[in-house]
Amino acid sequence: MPDISRRDFARLAGSCGAAALALPALPRFALAQASAKVVIVGGGAGGATVAHFLKIGAPELDVTLIETNPIYSSSFFSNLYLGGLRSLESLNHTYGGLARLGVKVVNDTAIDADTTKRVVKTRGGRSYHYDRLVLSPGIAVKYDSVKGYSAEVAHLMPHAYTTAAAGVRQLKRQLRAMRDGGVVVIVPPNNPYRCPPGPYERACMIAYYLKTRKPKSKLVILDPKRSFSQQAVITEAFATHYPDMIELNLSDEIDDFSVTSIDPRTGEISTKAGKRVRADVANIIPQQRAADIALRAGCTEGDWCPIRPENFASRKVKHVYVLGDAAIAADMPKSAFSANSQAKVVAADILADVTKQARSAPPYHNTCWSLLAPEDSVKIDAAFALDNGRLEPVNGFVSQPGESAELRKQNYQESLAWHGAILSDMFARAGAAPAPAPEQRKGE
């Protein structure tokens, strides 16, 4: 493959969004090389993007995507559903586009990986041999990190923090059923966790829902941390959009708001600081770790997977890449944007391997937008470059308090464009972002 194509691919691959569809047609390589088998576990922000970009770069490549759910229900934009600004259906996506490109989409769960024989085994009893394995399985929650919380309690007090739509749906049902004047409690996790501003965007969106439907209600945040991502603009929004509705309890050296007990029967939640709240609706978000298959494949060290930052190859196991939330990517946040950016580097690296072409320096990027109220969106943005073998943020941007409504609206429009672009990257769908569908208010 000529160098120019490889460079173009890497450049486009590193840029954000719908660049996928604008990629130049790359020359096909010899079938012997193309018969290499790539198995990807996890069809989310990272894995689905890798599958798509591999097929763009090398249509002949044998790409298998193993994904538990036939429908991917995105966590990103799920807070907007809780706020009533988007339908649940708009979060759901299928894998037809990838299958049409020739990706072998397997609806099953990978339960083990023999990394010596290079075989992935699934719950359905099938085995898949690979030359390269890509793991982008996201997170598992550590229920026991919050005293009194468990998988059983989560049915009553959902964390709604994984891709399973059930938790978000359940949380929304509970908000709908709650009386006006009720109390909603959010318990955010300690760092590191998926989507650092996520619990606080969620607080804004739930507060927006309450303000517009149940204005006598309150929202209490019991935070084990001292500070959080985008705190200045988010607390400004608490005061301006939701005055007297949100009570934020951040821990400090005197008061620790880590949860000490939960009574799912009465809804009472107690903290180390001695604060007790009786929740009508509780959203408990525990600590997190890399999903099970990363552990089974021997890729974890502690809770997460160490990787080589130049290409997201596992530091622990040969011929395996780990990307997205499961990976330790230094300061690069656990976000869909990051996973998508990493995925393009992984795909380019595999293609370079298969085609024996030189690799390009990876460009990584992340932007997280948080919607504080309709059309009031803030963002935190950075490119990431390799510095002494570590990924370091460069050229960052963080929204500031007091910005104009115009700028915030522009951020919101950008977030919609990004949403459309990442969906195109993941699911090989042409077209721009679907318009946000206002939620049906029927029955409320």
Ligand SMILES: Cc1cc2nc3c(=O)[nH]c(=O)nc-3n(C[C@H](O)[C@H](O)[C@H](O)COP(=O)(O)OP(=O)(O)OC[C@H]3O[C@@H](n4cnc5c(N)ncnc54)[C@H](O)[C@@H]3O)c2cc1C
């Ligand atoms: C409330 C909330 C809001 C968010 N908002 C944003 C946002 O605005 N912007 C942003 O960039 N990010 C956001 N995020 C973060 C984003 O959703 C994640 O960072 C991103 O999805 C991570 O991508 P991933 O590929 O690592 O994992 P995922 O997207 O979670 O995909 C993992 C996939 O792997 C599958 N899987 C796991 N194990 C197996 C197995 N053994 N076999 C088969 N399949 C398996 C799962 O079913 C899942 O589909 C948000 C997250 C939350 C919770």
